[in-house]
Structure formats: C-alpha cells, structure tokens
Amino acid sequence: MEERLYRTLEFDKVIHQLLENASSSLGREKIEQLTPTTDVEEARVRQQLTFEGFTVLRLKGSVPFGGIRDIRRGLARAKLGASLSPSELLDIAGTVYGGWRLRRFIESLLEQHELPLLADMAVQIERLQKVEDDILACIDEHGVVMDSASPALSQIRSQIRATEGRIKDRLENIIRSTSYQKMLQESIVTIRGDRYVIPVKQEYRHVFGGMIHDQSASGATLFIEPEAVVQANNQVRELRFKEEREVERILQILTGMVAEHVEVLDHNVKILAEFDFTFAKASYAHRIKAVQPKLNDKGYIKLKKGRHPLIPLQEVVPIDVEIGQTYTSLVITGPNTGGKTVTLKTIGLHALMAASGMHIPAEEDSEMAVFSGVFADIGDEQSIEQSLSTFSGHMTNIIRILGQMDANSLVLLDELGAGTDPTEGAALAMSILDHMYQLKARVIATTHYSELKAFAYNRPQVLNASVEFDVETLRPTYRLLIGVPGRSNAFAIAKRLGLPEVIIEDAKQHVSIEDKNVENMIASLEENRLAAEQDRARTEDIRKEMEKLREQLEQERADFAKEKNHLLQKAEEEAARSVAKARKEADEIISELRKIAQEEQIGIKEHRLIEAKKKLQESVPSFEREKERKKKQTGKETLKVGDEIKVLSIGQKGEIIADLGNQEYQVQLGIIKMNIKADDLMLLKSGKKKEVVPYTRVKMSTETVRPELDLRGYNIEDALQEIDKYLDNAVMSNLHQVSLIHGKGTGVLRIGVHNFLKKHRSVKSFRLGGQGEGGLGATIVELK
Structure with a gap:
C-alpha cells in the first residue's frame, strides 16, 4: 500500500501514538516498520499475539522490560573483533538478564492461562548465564573495570595507590612547612595533567625546582611539580599505562566471549523486539478501549x-x-x-x-x-x-x-x-x-x-x-x-x-416534481426511522423494568425462604433443648425406679423403659424447610456445559462440565466432581455455549488454585477472610508455597496479614518477597 495512503487516512498518526507505548528502541523500530498485511492468516496471527499481550496486561498490569537495550551495534563490532567498551558490555549483560526475566515472567502465567504464541516466543530466549556472570564479575554498575577482574590489575592499582600516597605525603610536608607557607598561594595539593602539583607564587618559582604544569589567568600563581616528587609521578604515569593495557586485555577477553555467542544474542534481541512490539500494541489497545476483531x-x-x-x-x-x-x-x-x-x-x-x-x-x-x-x-x-x-x-x-x-x-x-x-x-x-x-x-x-x-x-x-x-x-x-x-x-x-416565507415558497416552485418526490420519500423514511427508534427505546425500557422486577421478586422469594428456614431451625433448636432437658430428667427417674425396684424386689420390665425412652427421643420436632427456588428456565436458559450453577442440596456453587443425559449432569465443585440431577441445580450464570460430546469421551481436568492472591485495595478484615479461604483451597490443591500480594503502602495491611499468618493452622512459615518476587509488596507463605 502506498505511503501517502497512510497520511490520507491518518494511519501515520496512529503509528505515532503507538510509538508512545513502546518500552525500548527495539520496539519503536518495529513499530516504525509496521505495514498492513494482505494475507488473512498472517493478520490472524498478528491479532492473536496482540490479544495474548492484552491478556497479560489485564492480569498483571505491566511487563518487566527493565535492563533491555538495543545491543545490535555492539554485537556487530564484537563479531568484527573490535574491543567493546565497559558500558557496551554492561548493556549486553543487562539485556541477557532482562530477556531471561521476561521469559520467566511469561512462563509463570502459562500454568493458569493459554498463551501459545507468547510461550513459543519466550522459549526461544536463551539464558547465557556465563556471559552475564563473567561481565558482571569484571565491570561494576558504573561501567568501571573492577580490581578483581584480574590479579595483575589488582596488583597494578595497588602500586598506583601506594605511590600516590607517598607523593601526597611529600607534598603535604611541603605545604605544612612554615618556611614554605609564605611562598604558596594556597596550602593545597592539586592535579594538573595527571601530575600532583602545588600552587606557588610567581616570585618563588625557582625555590622548588621541578616542572611548571600550569599557571593562573593572572600569571601570579604557578602550578609546580616539585623536583622531590617528579620521579614518583613518573612511576604513577608508567603504572597508569600498564593499567590501561590490562583493562584493554580484560575487555578484549570479554568481547571475545560475546563474539562466541553473537548469533544467540542477536536472536534474543529479535525476540525481545517482538515482545516489546506486541505489548506496545496491547497497551495501545487498552488505552483506546479496543477489541480484537x-x-x-x-x-x-x-x-x-x-x-x-x-x-x-x-x-x-x-x-x-x-x-x-x-x-x-x-x-x-x-x-x-x-x-x-x-x-x-x-x-x-x-x-x-x-x-x-x-x-x-x-x-x-x-x-x-x-x-x-x-x-x-x-x-x-x-x-x-x-x-x-x-x-x-x-x-x-x-x-x-x-x-x-x-x-x-x-x-x-x-x-x-x-x-x-x-x-x-x-x-x-x-x-x-x-x-x-x-x-x-x-x-x-x-x-x-x-x-x-x-x-x-x-x-x-x-x-x-x-x-x-x-x-x-x-x-x-x-x-x-x-x-x-x-x-x-x-x-x-x-x-x-x-x-421570509414568500421567498422560500417561491424557491420551492423552481424544484422539479421528481426532486420533490424524492425529498418527500426521504422525509417519510426519516419519520418512520425515528418512530421505530422511539418504539425500540420504549420496548427496551419496558424489558429492563420487567427484568428488574423479576429479579426483585426472585430475591424477595429467596429472602422469605431464608427467613422461614431460619425460624424453623430456631424452633427446632429450642424444641431440641427442651427434649434434651426432659430426657435427662427421664434418665434420672428411670435410674431411680431401677434402684427402688431392686431394693424392694418389684418387677419392672426393662423393655418398657427402653420403649418409653425411645418415644421421648422421637418427640423432637422436625420441620420441612423450603428448598431454594430454581430460576425459571425458558427454552433459551436450559442447562448446558459451561453454565455456572448452585447445587441446592449442599448450597455449593460450581460449573457444569458434562451432560450425562436423562436430566443428569456432571458438575465441578472446586476440586470435586459430582453427578447431580437437574432438579437439584439452580442456574446462576449462563456460560458460553460449548459442544456437548458423549460423557465417555469427555476429558476432564482438575481446576487448580492460582499460586498468588492479590489483596491490594482490600481493608484488613476483608483481606483476612480472603486469605483464610485461599489458604484452605491452596492446601487442598497440594500447593506448598503461595504468594500474598499486599503492596507496600503504609504497611498496615502487611502487618495485619503477618499477624494472621502467625496463628493460621495451615502456615508452616512465611517471609517477605525477594528480588523478582515482589519485594516488600508481597509475602511468600510456605504451607504445611
């Protein structure tokens, strides 16, 4: 498609907005090269990638792209044998680590969510741990080659520090000497051209000997390297040359190691660019409230x-x-x-x-x-x-x-x-x-x-x-x-x-009959359209009102049944207490009768006492409770696979996973599967229609509990209730370690969570999250 088409339709402006969502120059370059495809299958793959990226952002909010740099220029130079600078090597180490962290981030989502295209991209990122470790063992975060990079470098720098220390001591003795103080402009030791010097007044230049390295703007002050330290400064200069050669040797070794892995690193960069590009599209979709077409x-x-x-x-x-x-x-x-x-x-x-x-x-x-x-x-x-x-x-x-x-x-x-x-x-x-x-x-x-x-x-x-x-x-x-x-x-x-009306009427006379007929027809169409829209709006309002009234009635019925059952249960408990009291008194009387009968040799048949006691036991009243009403099902609301339901007999919510026929369904209740008749199920929410296959062919999978619980935004009371339910489900799912995400904030929620965990029956130990685990914003819990 032509470039000017993009300007005409303002697609170039859309690209400009998309660029704002990229995290690195790698992603921005991919966006700048973006062109529409004419192949529908390729377009579907592109859309699916964006959808998977959108899913990740919806679940996690952000993606870790920290440390990733465009290292392609450095890789090209390493391939040619040129020595890389410390900053270039640091960028390579950071990109290696950033790529691996991104891969682990994607893989952590795969247990709970299907992300096939992102998973296929993530698995292509290679770790290259040795490259990262060797670089970071030699270069610090400021881009300086460390003393520990080699024994030779450590020895050279130790000699430099010792020699410089002797130079400073000699110069300090000079500037502290009373005989020399009047000759100095200031009592300080400074550096000019990598040589240690002192500021001497012009008229005393010949007293110190040595070499003049600089002078002030007025010429009144000369910066002199006294003869006493010239030899020592020369030694420092020679050691500096040795240090530079050793640093260059170390950088050359590290560059050679990078050159050995340049193809893998280049492929990693391409995958990281694709990731940044994908999540830029996903972030833009979220920003403009877009959907996958x-x-x-x-x-x-x-x-x-x-x-x-x-x-x-x-x-x-x-x-x-x-x-x-x-x-x-x-x-x-x-x-x-x-x-x-x-x-x-x-x-x-x-x-x-x-x-x-x-x-x-x-x-x-x-x-x-x-x-x-x-x-x-x-x-x-x-x-x-x-x-x-x-x-x-x-x-x-x-x-x-x-x-x-x-x-x-x-x-x-x-x-x-x-x-x-x-x-x-x-x-x-x-x-x-x-x-x-x-x-x-x-x-x-x-x-x-x-x-x-x-x-x-x-x-x-x-x-x-x-x-x-x-x-x-x-x-x-x-x-x-x-x-x-x-x-x-x-x-x-x-x-x-x-x-004026007269002018308008005169103008109408100049319009042809055909044009008038067309305008009248259009006017009629508009009137009919407006009337239809008004009728449709009124019908929709009535439908919404009826739906609201139906839901209100269902709720009132449910509340009534709940209150009725509560009162019946209360009556049962009251009656049970009364009968229990009577039973206790009867037991005491029967015991007394047996004692009297034994003492006075009166015959009392034991089976009659047992029957009397049984009648007392059966006298506890029992009330039949009203079952929860099922929602009235129409032809469009019949139960099907995927529906969210409630099992009335046990009050548990679940999902239909198989239609067994004869009004019987298999339902998933947490990690438990049960076969339940339709009349014991209440439809809560209709799920997406799924293809129903014979029961014997259905392959079931156990629903798992996610390894983390996000508590951000909860107050302490609600958070503790969520934690209690979550830990029970985690234990039932055989999880040994879970993560509670409470955020940093003021720390009140974190303290409340920790106090609760100390007393929880299922908690073996807990700690704050480490690097890559959420830090102070998360708590890692080990379960019994």
Missing part, C-alpha cells in the same frame, strides 16, 4: 460502535457499518461538516489497523476484512507544482485507483465528482461507481449530488446512507444512518434563520 478474506465489514482512534472518547460519535454481504457499495450523503469524511477515515483506519495486528476501537463481535489493497481519495489532493485544479487532482487519484484495484479492494471516495459542473460531475460520479460496482470491489463514497441517491436505489448491491442533521439546532449529530439517504435541508435551515 474477527477477520475474513471475503470483503465483509461489520463495525459495531466503531470509533475514530484519534478523536477523544468523550467527543467521538460511534458508527455502525456493515458492507460486503447484501450490498458491496455504500453512498453517503449529508451536509458539510456532518461527519462523512470522518466516517470514511474511520472505516479505512479500522481496515489498516486490523491488517496490522492492532485491535480496533469498537464493540465485541465487530468483523473486518483483510483486503488486497485499500485505496482512498479524500480531501483536496490538487498538486500546486503541477497546477492541477481540485477536480483534476481527484481525477488523477481515481484514475490511479482504477488501474490498481481488484475485487478484493476497499475504495474510499470523498465528495466524488466535486469541483466541476454539477450535472457533468454527477454523471461522471455515477459512471465511476458503476464501473467499480461491476468489479465487485467494496466501495464507500460520499457526495452532495442528489442524482446518486437514485443510483443507489437502482442497484441491488448499492445502499444509501446519510449523516444525520438536526434542523432544530442547525447542527449535525454525526450519526451515520444506514439505508436512509440524506435530505436537502436548505429550505428548513433558511426558514429557521428567518428568511
């Missing part, structure tokens, strides 16, 4: 509440557009500044973004085609250098488009036929549209010509559309109305502005 190669576009990505959310007016199935061309009419051009650019931008792997700012279930080419003639394209008129500029563009387009192209034409005689312009516009229509390309054109309204009616796959105009406020609403051509509002606007 469905993609096709059939030329079908379906935008639901599509928004222009460069217009602020609070200002943009979403549009609904569908083209490519029942009709292939759309003719949009309406007033200037009504939003026609924005509509064209929105559709064109969505096509380019979708083919580039970027999510589009629209609602779920939007669908975009991947075209073989996107062409646009929008705005004033006249060339000043070629002295072309507006009309000529447009025609030049259209001729170029006609020569390049095919049946799988998207063509966007703004103000087709404008800039010339209206009659000829309209005729030319219709012929151009007819030619593109015959080629079966997807065409969206805007126009002022009323003749094109009739053109759309006479073609089965061409549809009229318009941008809405409010005559009352004399302002456009920017809404796109599909199937309704735009009306001429000239008379209505003139009347609202105060033009």
Whole structure:
C-alpha cells in the first residue's frame, strides 16, 4: 500500500501514538516498520499475539522490560573483533538478564492461562548465564573495570595507590612547612595533567625546582611539580599505562566471549523486539478501549460502535457499518461538516489497523476484512507544482485507483465528482461507481449530488446512507444512518434563520416534481426511522423494568425462604433443648425406679423403659424447610456445559462440565466432581455455549488454585477472610508455597496479614518477597 495512503487516512498518526507505548528502541523500530498485511492468516496471527499481550496486561498490569537495550551495534563490532567498551558490555549483560526475566515472567502465567504464541516466543530466549556472570564479575554498575577482574590489575592499582600516597605525603610536608607557607598561594595539593602539583607564587618559582604544569589567568600563581616528587609521578604515569593495557586485555577477553555467542544474542534481541512490539500494541489497545476483531478474506465489514482512534472518547460519535454481504457499495450523503469524511477515515483506519495486528476501537463481535489493497481519495489532493485544479487532482487519484484495484479492494471516495459542473460531475460520479460496482470491489463514497441517491436505489448491491442533521439546532449529530439517504435541508435551515416565507415558497416552485418526490420519500423514511427508534427505546425500557422486577421478586422469594428456614431451625433448636432437658430428667427417674425396684424386689420390665425412652427421643420436632427456588428456565436458559450453577442440596456453587443425559449432569465443585440431577441445580450464570460430546469421551481436568492472591485495595478484615479461604483451597490443591500480594503502602495491611499468618493452622512459615518476587509488596507463605 502506498505511503501517502497512510497520511490520507491518518494511519501515520496512529503509528505515532503507538510509538508512545513502546518500552525500548527495539520496539519503536518495529513499530516504525509496521505495514498492513494482505494475507488473512498472517493478520490472524498478528491479532492473536496482540490479544495474548492484552491478556497479560489485564492480569498483571505491566511487563518487566527493565535492563533491555538495543545491543545490535555492539554485537556487530564484537563479531568484527573490535574491543567493546565497559558500558557496551554492561548493556549486553543487562539485556541477557532482562530477556531471561521476561521469559520467566511469561512462563509463570502459562500454568493458569493459554498463551501459545507468547510461550513459543519466550522459549526461544536463551539464558547465557556465563556471559552475564563473567561481565558482571569484571565491570561494576558504573561501567568501571573492577580490581578483581584480574590479579595483575589488582596488583597494578595497588602500586598506583601506594605511590600516590607517598607523593601526597611529600607534598603535604611541603605545604605544612612554615618556611614554605609564605611562598604558596594556597596550602593545597592539586592535579594538573595527571601530575600532583602545588600552587606557588610567581616570585618563588625557582625555590622548588621541578616542572611548571600550569599557571593562573593572572600569571601570579604557578602550578609546580616539585623536583622531590617528579620521579614518583613518573612511576604513577608508567603504572597508569600498564593499567590501561590490562583493562584493554580484560575487555578484549570479554568481547571475545560475546563474539562466541553473537548469533544467540542477536536472536534474543529479535525476540525481545517482538515482545516489546506486541505489548506496545496491547497497551495501545487498552488505552483506546479496543477489541480484537474477527477477520475474513471475503470483503465483509461489520463495525459495531466503531470509533475514530484519534478523536477523544468523550467527543467521538460511534458508527455502525456493515458492507460486503447484501450490498458491496455504500453512498453517503449529508451536509458539510456532518461527519462523512470522518466516517470514511474511520472505516479505512479500522481496515489498516486490523491488517496490522492492532485491535480496533469498537464493540465485541465487530468483523473486518483483510483486503488486497485499500485505496482512498479524500480531501483536496490538487498538486500546486503541477497546477492541477481540485477536480483534476481527484481525477488523477481515481484514475490511479482504477488501474490498481481488484475485487478484493476497499475504495474510499470523498465528495466524488466535486469541483466541476454539477450535472457533468454527477454523471461522471455515477459512471465511476458503476464501473467499480461491476468489479465487485467494496466501495464507500460520499457526495452532495442528489442524482446518486437514485443510483443507489437502482442497484441491488448499492445502499444509501446519510449523516444525520438536526434542523432544530442547525447542527449535525454525526450519526451515520444506514439505508436512509440524506435530505436537502436548505429550505428548513433558511426558514429557521428567518428568511421570509414568500421567498422560500417561491424557491420551492423552481424544484422539479421528481426532486420533490424524492425529498418527500426521504422525509417519510426519516419519520418512520425515528418512530421505530422511539418504539425500540420504549420496548427496551419496558424489558429492563420487567427484568428488574423479576429479579426483585426472585430475591424477595429467596429472602422469605431464608427467613422461614431460619425460624424453623430456631424452633427446632429450642424444641431440641427442651427434649434434651426432659430426657435427662427421664434418665434420672428411670435410674431411680431401677434402684427402688431392686431394693424392694418389684418387677419392672426393662423393655418398657427402653420403649418409653425411645418415644421421648422421637418427640423432637422436625420441620420441612423450603428448598431454594430454581430460576425459571425458558427454552433459551436450559442447562448446558459451561453454565455456572448452585447445587441446592449442599448450597455449593460450581460449573457444569458434562451432560450425562436423562436430566443428569456432571458438575465441578472446586476440586470435586459430582453427578447431580437437574432438579437439584439452580442456574446462576449462563456460560458460553460449548459442544456437548458423549460423557465417555469427555476429558476432564482438575481446576487448580492460582499460586498468588492479590489483596491490594482490600481493608484488613476483608483481606483476612480472603486469605483464610485461599489458604484452605491452596492446601487442598497440594500447593506448598503461595504468594500474598499486599503492596507496600503504609504497611498496615502487611502487618495485619503477618499477624494472621502467625496463628493460621495451615502456615508452616512465611517471609517477605525477594528480588523478582515482589519485594516488600508481597509475602511468600510456605504451607504445611
């Protein structure tokens, strides 16, 4: 696709916004090279990568890209045998570590979430631990080669420090001497040209001998290296040369090690660039509230509440557009500044973004085609250098488009036929549209010509559309109305502005009967559309109110049943206490009767005593509780695999994982699976429809507990309740170590969590997180 198309549709501005979301120059370079693909499968892979990146950001909020640098120039120099600088080597070590940390970050998510494309990228990052360790063992964080880099360097620097110490001692003795103090400008030791010197007054220059290395601006002060330290300074100079040679030798060794792994490092960099690029797209999608579109190669576009990505959310007016199935061309009419051009650019931008792997700012279930080419003639394209008129500029563009387009192209034409005689312009516009229509390309054109309204009616796959105009406020609403051509509002606007009625009526006499009929038809369509929208809005309000009342009634029924059961349970407990008291008294009486019978030789049959006691036991009242009502199920709400349900007999929530037939289902309750009849299940939330396969073929997987619990934003009381439930589930899932994320903050939540963990039955030990584990913002818990 041509570069100027990106400027015409403002895709270059979208790229500029995308650049702001990159974390490194690696990602920015990938973004600057981004172009839409014409292959639908490649576009799907790009979209899936962005979706997986979006999922990671939704779960974690950010991705660790710290330490990663563009080291390709250093790698190229190492490959050629040039010695790398300490800072270049540090960048390589940081990139090696940063890449490995990113790989571990992605792999930590794979146990709970499916991220196949990111996982495949992460596994390609190699560790290269020795390269990192050897570099960091020789160079500190400031880019200085350390004494420990080699025994020779350590010895040389030790000699330098010792010799410099002797020099300073001799010079200190000179400046402290009373005989020399009057000769010194200041009693200090300083350095000039890597030599230790003292500031001497001009008139005493010959007293000290040695060498003059500098003088003050006035010439009154000379910086002299006394003869007593010249030899020692020479020794320091020689040691410095040795130090430089040893440092260079060390850097050459490290560079050689890098050169041995240059291909692996280069591949790591490419993967890291792809990661940064992917998460930049994901971050941008989150920023503009975009969604992953469905993609096709059939030329079908379906935008639901599509928004222009460069217009602020609070200002943009979403549009609904569908083209490519029942009709292939759309003719949009309406007033200037009504939003026609924005509509064209929105559709064109969505096509380019979708083919580039970027999510589009629209609602779920939007669908975009991947075209073989996107062409646009929008705005004033006249060339000043070629002295072309507006009309000529447009025609030049259209001729170029006609020569390049095919049946799988998207063509966007703004103000087709404008800039010339209206009659000829309209005729030319219709012929151009007819030619593109015959080629079966997807065409969206805007126009002022009323003749094109009739053109759309006479073609089965061409549809009229318009941008809405409010005559009352004399302002456009920017809404796109599909199937309704735009009306001429000239008379209505003139009347609202105060033009005399007699002039307006006279003007109407000059309008042809055909034009009047068309305007009347359009007015009728608009009235019907408004009435339909009002009816639909009222119906929706009634539906929402009925749904609200139904939910309220269900809640009241549930509350009533709960209160009834509570009262019955209370009555049972009260009765049980009374019977227990009576039983105790009866036991005492029976015991006394046995004692009396034994003493007085009175015969009492034991079985009668036992029967009497049994009757007393059975006298405890029992009340039948009202079962929780199932939600009324309609044909669309029948239970299916994936539904969230509640098992009424045990009060436990779960999910249906298999349909066993005969109104029996297998449900997952935590880590437990049970077979439950349908009449013991209450539907809580309908899940996505899943393909139901015979029970014997269903492969079950045990639901696992995540290895971390995020408590940020909780108060202490709620956090402790969440921790208690979470630790129980973790123990049942055989987790030996979990992480509690409480954040740093004021430390109140952390202290409360630690006090709770000290007393918890399932906790063996706990500690604050280390590097890569959240630090002071997380607590690592070891379970029994």
